[in-house]
Amino acid sequence: MKSHPQxxxxxxxxxxxxxxxxxxETVWDRYEAQQPQCGFGSLGVCCRxxxxxxxxxxxFGNGPKAGVCGAGADVIxxxxxLRQVAAGAAAHVDHAYDVVExxxxxxxxxxxxxxxxxxxxxxxxxxxxxEISGKTTAEVALAVVKAAYADLExxxxxxxxxLMSHAPQERVALWASLGILPRNPDRExxxxxxxxxxxxxxxxxxLVLATAKQGLVDGYSGLKLATDMQDILFxxxxxxxxxxxxxxxxxxxxxxxxxxxxxxxxEKIVYWAAKLQEEARLAGAQGIxxxxxxxxxxxxxxxxxxxLVTNYLAxxxxxxxxxxxxMVVDVQCIMPSLTQVASCYHTEIITTMPIVxxxxxxxxxxxxxxxxxxxxxxxxxxxxxxxxxxxQKVHIPNYRRKIMAGFSVEAxxxxxxxxxxxxxxxxxxxxxxxxxxxGVVATVGxxxxxxxxxSLHVELVKELIKNNVLVVATGxxxxxxxxxxxMNSEGTETYAGEGLKAVLGAIGQAAGLGAPLPPVLHxxxxxxxxxxxxxxxxxxxxxxxxxxLLPVAASAPEPQHEKALxxxxxxxxxxxxxxxxxxxxxxxxxxxxxLLTQGLTDVIGGKFYIETDAQKAAQGLIEDIRAKxxxxxxxx
Numbered sequence: 001m002k003s004h005p006q007x008x009x010x011x012x013x014x015x016x017x018x019x020x021x022x023x024x025e026t027v028w029d030r031y032e033a034q035q036p037q038c039g040f041g042s043l044g045v046c047c048r049x050x051x052x053x054x055x056x057x058x059x060f061g062n063g064p065k066a067g068v069c070g071a072g073a074d075v076i077x078x079x080x081x082l083r084q085v086a087a088g089a090a091a092h093v094d095h096a097y098d099v100v101e102x103x104x105x106x107x108x109x110x111x112x113x114x115x116x117x118x119x120x121x122x123x124x125x126x127x128x129x130x131e132i133s134g135k136t137t138a139e140v141a142l143a144v145v146k147a148a149y150a151d152l153e154x155x156x157x158x159x160x161x162x163l164m165s166h167a168p169q170e171r172v173a174l175w176a177s178l179g180i181l182p183r184n185p186d187r188e189x190x191x192x193x194x195x196x197x198x199x200x201x202x203x204x205x206x207l208v209l210a211t212a213k214q215g216l217v218d219g220y221s222g223l224k225l226a227t228d229m230q231d232i233l234f235x236x237x238x239x240x241x242x243x244x245x246x247x248x249x250x251x252x253x254x255x256x257x258x259x260x261x262x263x264x265x266x267e268k269i270v271y272w273a274a275k276l277q278e279e280a281r282l283a284g285a286q287g288i289x290x291x292x293x294x295x296x297x298x299x300x301x302x303x304x305x306x307x308l309v310t311n312y313l314a315x316x317x318x319x320x321x322x323x324x325x326x327m328v329v330d331v332q333c334i335m336p337s338l339t340q341v342a343s344c345y346h347t348e349i350i351t352t353m354p355i356v357x358x359x360x361x362x363x364x365x366x367x368x369x370x371x372x373x374x375x376x377x378x379x380x381x382x383x384x385x386x387x388x389x390x391x392q393k394v395h396i397p398n399y400r401r402k403i404m405a406g407f408s409v410e411a412x413x414x415x416x417x418x419x420x421x422x423x424x425x426x427x428x429x430x431x432x433x434x435x436x437x438x439g440v441v442a443t444v445g446x447x448x449x450x451x452x453x454x455s456l457h458v459e460l461v462k463e464l465i466k467n468n469v470l471v472v473a474t475g476x477x478x479x480x481x482x483x484x485x486x487m488n489s490e491g492t493e494t495y496a497g498e499g500l501k502a503v504l505g506a507i508g509q510a511a512g513l514g515a516p517l518p519p520v521l522h523x524x525x526x527x528x529x530x531x532x533x534x535x536x537x538x539x540x541x542x543x544x545x546x547x548x549l550l551p552v553a554a555s556a557p558e559p560q561h562e563k564a565l566x567x568x569x570x571x572x573x574x575x576x577x578x579x580x581x582x583x584x585x586x587x588x589x590x591x592x593x594x595l596l597t598q599g600l601t602d603v604i605g606g607k608f609y610i611e612t613d614a615q616k617a618a619q620g621l622i623e624d625i626r627a628k629x630x631x632x633x634x635x636x
Contacts, residue, residue, distance in 0.1 A: 003035065007314070007453035009483055011246040011397035015317045018395055024341050026316050031449040043588030044077040050198035059588050069198055077589035078207035079196040081565070085214045086192035088566030091332060092222025092527060093185045095262055099229035100148045102264055102368055106233060107141035111368045113264075115141055116235040120410075124228050127165045141232070148225060154184040163220035168537050170546040171574065178603060180213040180573075185221035188213060208595050212604060215569030223530035223567070230299070230527075234267055237302035237406040237524065238414075244482035246314070247400035248307035249323045253289040254280045256382040257309055257318060260330035261525065263299035265352055265366050266292070268375035269328065270304050276379050283383050293318065294333050295475055295525035302406045302524050311454075311479035312560070313447035316341045322393035326382035330366070331356050333446075333561065346388040348381055403487040405522035407472070409534045415517065418510040425542050427507070432551065435636040436499035438468045439551030439625035442532045443477040443520075444567060448560040448582045454480035456557035456581040456614050461486060463618035465519040468497035469625065472535070475526040477557065487522055489515035529567050536574060548575025548605030549632060551625040555579035555617070568608065575605030577624045579617050583610055 006028045019026050040046040040056040047067050048054040055067030066072045106113040118137050125132050130143045151160045159181040175181050182188045195201045249255050258266040273288040280288045291309045300306040309318050312333050318324050319341045326348040339360035342349045351357050352366035366374045417424040431437045441464055447453050457480035461471050473481050485491050492504050496519040504516040523531045540547040554571040556564045571578040586593050601607045611617040629636050
């Protein structure tokens with residue numbers, strides 16, 4: 001007996017019986033096998049931080065009230081949360097470091113990557129107060145790299161420069177007063193691990209403030225830094241049109257899927273797949289189709305128009321189609337089960353990074369220096385795999401949706417400039433002020449097998465846009481909403497409220513589209529949440545108010561990764577109400593739960609809002625937006 005429907009995606013529902021008949025175990029099967037899951041872990045009241053444990057607190061009060069060392073539920077829950085958020089921040093900072101290194105080597109001419117967006121490079125340099133006049137592009141790039149490395153080499157008390165140069169100044173003053181301005185991001189992550197070891201911090205309030213600091217590490221030394229570097233190297237996204245869902249796969253093509261998060265490799269694969277089309281034709285295929293899963297998919301979608309296959313939870317089912325010749329992975333959100341699934345088919349799973357290896361996968365080492373060679377080898381491996389494909393095992397569901405993506409902040413401002421070239425933000429602000437746009441909600445993050453795949457994303461957003469809330473989306477949330485038809489002009493006609501529809505129609509016509517903009521703007525991958533932060537910062541600066549006062553909120557409808565918790569924590573530090581549609585492991589401590597959902601508002605402006613029902617969550621976010629509008633003296 002299934003605990004809940006697996007998905008609302010018809011392509012997924014069509015493939016699950018095939019997986020079963022092919023003898024493939026999926027994430028949903030493994031979830032059912034885990035039932036009942038550990039209640040202590042779900043509440044966050046178990047601790048294994050030292051070898052005296054594991055210890056657990058009885059949430060009902062009949063058993064142990066403290067661990068061996070004396071830590072109670074409040075301390076254990078707060079420590080566990082801080083460690084999770086620090087891990088999420090570490091993932092994004094490590095990603096950012098890789099791209100900074102790439103920009104350095106590209107500027108020195110030591111690797112075959114170009115600096116694609118000189119205008120973005122100059123904007124970033126000017127924001128960092130770097131003098132650019134009289135300097136070559138390479139010299140400016142190296143100066144930007146030096147500034148990025150300076151944060152990672154900071155051994156003093158100076159706050160991180162990337163934060164100080166890009167965050168809203170009202171927020172910076174608040175964070176300084178709370179003592180949570182991060183310095184060297186690596187030092188802050190190390191300190192969080194130290195702070196949560198046995199015999200250290202026993203104050204849940206202090207631990208929650210340390211968690212807020214990790215959110216800032218993630219937001220600026222992870223998300224913002226990575227996005228800036230990637231835009232400089234690969235170009236700032238502009239609107240592109242493509243398709244999403246498993247139906248984008250083509251039976252008569254070599255299907256090569258890129259999966260993971262960092263575009264350093266996937267950009268090269270897209271390039272070499274185009275160059276090696278003739279080799280695919282000689283092998284009997286019509287050509288090579290590159291498509292994407294998770295955030296690597298979002299990255300090459302935004303810049304190259306590469307179609308999206310699916311999001312996190314259905315990554316195994318892409319292989320179950322029998323049409324995927326190779327899936328190449330870099331880092332993050334990669335299920336170890338992929339090789340077991342692939343063993344039932346001809347699919348090659350190819351790992352590329354030294355910190356991500358899977359038994360049974362081919363490993364083709366990727367470095368910046370050998371990027372072209374590795375990409376060519378991967379593409380040729382996919383072509384070779386195609387010749388071994390069993391046509392009897394191929395079944396591609398005929399589900400795909402047209403999507404418009406590529407809405408970087410620069411692209412949004414560009415579209416608004418067609419309405420008011422002299423003051424591009426004015427049309428957006430005017431329509432928020434007059435109530436045509438009630439507010440803005442950013443939906444981000446993952447799928448979680450504990451809920452029906454995509455359901456919370458889709459139902460939440462459907463209610464928001466019906467009530468004239470503009471939605472921007474990243475990560476696997478963007479995949480879910482693309483598959484559901486919210487990222488094309490038809491979505492505006494079908495789902496948007498009258499005020500929102502009028503605004504999107506006017507901008508679309510002014511931009512020469514001949515149709516409205518989509519009701520959900522695709523802003524990119526998980527690290528591209530920094531684009532949402534940039535937009536919030538720009539609106540706050542325009543209105544000369546603290547970002548905590550804006551009618552803006554965030555939501556992670558189906559969070560599952562530690563990165564989602566760190567991104568959400570950053571959003572809260574920005575002063576935003578941040579919805580989580582899956583309960584995080586904090587309910588074992590009433591004190592910590594109240595701090596996160598109520599107490600933080602008093603000191604930091606934002607808060608977490610937990611609601612597992614999509615309709616109630618949407619109404620809660622709308623009420624929050626209306627309350628902020630009232631404080632600003634706006635109608636609605």
